[in-house]
Amino acid sequence: MCLAVPARITKIDGEEAILDYGGVIRKANISMLSDVKIGDYVLVHAGYAISKLEEKEALETLKLWDEMLLAVE
Amino acid sequence: MTDFFNDKGTAQRIVRKIRDISGSEKIRIMHVCGTHEQTITKNGLRSLLPENIEVIPGPGCPVCITPATEINKAIYLSRNGSIIATYGDMLKVPGSTSSLAEEIAKGADIRVVYSPIEGVDIAKRNPEKNVVFLGIGFETTAPMTGQVVAGLPPENFSVLCSHRLVPPAIDFLLKGGYDIDGFIDPGHVSIIIGISPYLDMCQKYHVPQVISGFEPLDILMSIFMILRQIKNNTAAVENEYTRAVKPAGNAIARKLMNEVFEPCSKEWRGLGVIPDASLKIRSEYAQYDAEKRFNIEMLESDVCDADCPLCASILKGLSNPVDCELFAKVCNPGNPVGACMVSSEGTCNIAYRYGTILF
Numbered sequence: 001m002c003l004a005v006p007a008r009i010t011k012i013d014g015e016e017a018i019l020d021y022g023g024v025i026r027k028a029n030i031s032m033l034s035d036v037k038i039g040d041y042v043l044v045h046a047g048y049a050i051s052k053l054e055e056k057e058a059l060e061t062l063k064l065w066d067e068m069l070l071a072v073e
Numbered sequence: 074m075t076d077f078f079n080d081k082g083t084a085q086r087i088v089r090k091i092r093d094i095s096g097s098e099k100i101r102i103m104h105v106c107g108t109h110e111q112t113i114t115k116n117g118l119r120s121l122l123p124e125n126i127e128v129i130p131g132p133g134c135p136v137c138i139t140p141a142t143e144i145n146k147a148i149y150l151s152r153n154g155s156i157i158a159t160y161g162d163m164l165k166v167p168g169s170t171s172s173l174a175e176e177i178a179k180g181a182d183i184r185v186v187y188s189p190i191e192g193v194d195i196a197k198r199n200p201e202k203n204v205v206f207l208g209i210g211f212e213t214t215a216p217m218t219g220q221v222v223a224g225l226p227p228e229n230f231s232v233l234c235s236h237r238l239v240p241p242a243i244d245f246l247l248k249g250g251y252d253i254d255g256f257i258d259p260g261h262v263s264i265i266i267g268i269s270p271y272l273d274m275c276q277k278y279h280v281p282q283v284i285s286g287f288e289p290l291d292i293l294m295s296i297f298m299i300l301r302q303i304k305n306n307t308a309a310v311e312n313e314y315t316r317a318v319k320p321a322g323n324a325i326a327r328k329l330m331n332e333v334f335e336p337c338s339k340e341w342r343g344l345g346v347i348p349d350a351s352l353k354i355r356s357e358y359a360q361y362d363a364e365k366r367f368n369i370e371m372l373e374s375d376v377c378d379a380d381c382p383l384c385a386s387i388l389k390g391l392s393n394p395v396d397c398e399l400f401a402k403v404c405n406p407g408n409p410v411g412a413c414m415v416s417s418e419g420t421c422n423i424a425y426r427y428g429t430i431l432f
């Protein structure tokens with residue numbers, strides 16, 4: 001029910017975007033995000049994009065994990 | 074991007090660290106998200122943890138906690154000529170004497186939608202009918218219902234509002250003395266609400282909380298972060314899921330939610346009334362409030378979840394599905410007796426499909 005699925009934006013038309021879920025193409029409403037563009041990865045829930053996934057953040061997270069794990073060594 | 078979070082070597086490394094810092098005293102960590110339970114059970118994460126660490130599923134499935142009363146109201150409206158639109162998971166949830174699926178079998182017009190937008194489309198295509206969207210879900214789903222109502226949909230569209238709020242429920246569980254040492258906070262809810270709603274209770278009850286993503290490594294890391302806090306005797310809200318959850322959440326979604334709804338105190342299945350943990354439609358939007366429009370606010374259930382002997386304690390993390398004498402025999406996903414067996418996020422349903430004992 002609360003599953004939000006990641007997808008890539010391939011086209012934007014006002015509040016609507018066409019999204020690619022690894023080959024499956026669907027529409028979603030993007031009015032809840034203020035700064036998305038074509039190529040961005042977003043999480044979609046109940047027909048709405050609710051969060052932009054940041055690749056930079058993902059890489060930072062892994063670096064941070066490494067530090068946290070090292071700290072208890 | 075998710076590939077980064079599936080690395081076996083990293084998993085082993087986190088598990089080793091968990092073992093290093095877990096001590097020997099019993100530690101109970103609760104989560105309140107059906108999707109977390111799926112990740113944990115499907116990947117056998119519990120078997121990787123030291124014996125003294127218990128990970129307990131709380132009331133994290135919005136389908137499971139929807140009480141019979143609200144199903145009864147949808148059935149009542151359907152029997153009185155409305156088209157009901159709702160998420161597929163809701164069909165088998167037991168009302169007092171029937172479910173939406175049983176009503177469909179008897180000829181009711183109940184339609185499964187993926188988004189409330191589709192409910193509005195149904196209303197546009199059927200101007201001569203009333204279309205009622207049964208809106209369920211936590212903060213992840215309430216903004217969508219808010220968006221369609223704030224967009225002033227056609228007159229024949231209304232919402233039966235069964236949305237619930239997570240932070241007041243966490244507060245209720247922490248206050249309730251269920252012996253919880255750490256909380257894994259739900260990632261998708263947090264995408265909307267951000268970090269701040271958890272801060273107060275973290276201080277009040279001195280229980281560490283970590284907002285977690287949904288890959289196996291996210292969950293393991295969140296457990297590690299909670300254990301690290303316990304070891305250092307701190308209690309803070311940490312965000313493990315930074316790639317999706319911004320500290321301030323999603324302001325646009327929250328604004329829509331606040332504009333259309335206000336908190337109220339309603340029943341959660343199995344848990345009773347939790348103060349301020351439900352949403353109702355504000356009076357400015359009363360025309361879209363199905364309860365007011367069809368005068369069914371007082372319609373209550375006569376039987377309350379009587380068929381499922383253990384739902385209440387499953388939802389509080391006090392019982393295991395296998396403790397229930399109906400589990401897998403009488404009660405299964407094809408024939409759910411209690412709400413925990415209905416949705417793919419329900420604790421009993423997950424335990425049935427993956428055949429695991431929780432703790």
Ligand code: SF4
Nearest residue numbers: 381383397404411421
């Ligand atoms: S197995 Fe069925 S009846 Fe038993 S607690 Fe779970 S949902 Fe309720």
